[in-house]
Amino acid sequence: MARITLDQWQAFIAVVDAGSYAAAAEVVHKTQSSVSYAVSKIESGLGVSLFEIQGRRAVLTPAGEILCRRARHLVDEAARVEQTAGRLAAGFEAELRLAVEIVFPTWRLLECLQTFGGEHPDTQLELYESVLGGTDELLLGGEVDLAVCTHVPPGFLGELLMPVKFVAVAAPNHPLHQLERDLTLEDLRRHRHLLIRDSGSSRSRTVAWQGAQTRWTLSHKATSIRAACMGLGFAWYPEEIIREELAGGQLLPLPLAHGAERAGALYLVFADPDGAGPCALRLGELLRTASLPLPLTITQNNGS
Numbered sequence: 001m002a003r004i005t006l007d008q009w010q011a012f013i014a015v016v017d018a019g020s021y022a023a024a025a026e027v028v029h030k031t032q033s034s035v036s037y038a039v040s041k042i043e044s045g046l047g048v049s050l051f052e053i054q055g056r057r058a059v060l061t062p063a064g065e066i067l068c069r070r071a072r073h074l075v076d077e078a079a080r081v082e083q084t085a086g087r088l089a090a091g092f093e094a095e096l097r098l099a100v101e102i103v104f105p106t107w108r109l110l111e112c113l114q115t116f117g118g119e120h121p122d123t124q125l126e127l128y129e130s131v132l133g134g135t136d137e138l139l140l141g142g143e144v145d146l147a148v149c150t151h152v153p154p155g156f157l158g159e160l161l162m163p164v165k166f167v168a169v170a171a172p173n174h175p176l177h178q179l180e181r182d183l184t185l186e187d188l189r190r191h192r193h194l195l196i197r198d199s200g201s202s203r204s205r206t207v208a209w210q211g212a213q214t215r216w217t218l219s220h221k222a223t224s225i226r227a228a229c230m231g232l233g234f235a236w237y238p239e240e241i242i243r244e245e246l247a248g249g250q251l252l253p254l255p256l257a258h259g260a261e262r263a264g265a266l267y268l269v270f271a272d273p274d275g276a277g278p279c280a281l282r283l284g285e286l287l288r289t290a291s292l293p294l295p296l297t298i299t300q301n302n303g304s
Contacts, residue, residue, distance in 0.1 A: 168253065
């Protein structure tokens with residue numbers, strides 16, 4: 001049986017975050033003496049010192065730092081257990097949060113949401129249209145319930161939804177289409193490359209070719225596609241998201257000798273597969289149905 005209660009761990013974390021016993025007491029809505037008692041119970045019960053005095057400040061000891069990290073995980077997990085119980089008791093989630101990489105075809109996504117909205121009209125939906133590291137951050141930060149992403153973040157499981165074929169394109173009047181021969185990377189380097197900005201705060205993931213002398217980095221795929229149609233640059237786009245522009249001749253594939261097409265994939269990831277409610281599971285089913293008919297394979301990323 002645990003010698004330290006969850007309330008005592010919460011009081012300890014509050015002291016660390018607030019910086020003092022008095023401030024922590026306000027956060028946890030307890031008296032200062034009860035917060036101090038909770039910390040002393042941890043120290044006496046486990047035989048460790050959590051804080052040491054440096055000047056006028058109390059700072060964490062090395063043992064305190066380790067226990068603080070573990071305690072945060074414990075408290076967060078307890079909160080997730082309660083949230084899961086609440087969703088199960090309610091039957092259906094009141095709110096659902098979904099992140100979708102912009103390379104997922106918009107028309108397929110909207111068909112899913114149309115069906116889902118008809119079946120669950122009372123469920124609030126928050127949609128994040130994300131790019132690269134932004135999707136990872138939303139999952140890792142616990143800000144979404146499920147995601148469609150091009151990369152399975154460490155510690156999550158992903159189901160392969162569909163392959164993505166990226167094609168190099170430009171408007172018919174673009175100079176690259178006037179050369180009337182197979183193009184090389186050297187040809188591309190002389191022209192403007194249109195990119196879509198990573199929506200992550202660190203912007204640490206870069207998968208696009210970076211060899212052009214001039215690049216325009218835009219925030220939205222619609223803006224980027226429109227710029228390409230106007231002849232403002234060339235780009236690699238998922239074939240499915242520019243199908244209308246290709247069919248209408250507004251964009252044409254570039255006749256690259258090598259690298260005209262690139263392969264990628266999209267994965268369906270649940271933030272908490274065991275705790276996913278019926279609405280999250282139903283939306284996942286709709287996203288699977290809307291994707292290309294590929295056998296689903298399980299991918300695990302443990303960060304190694």
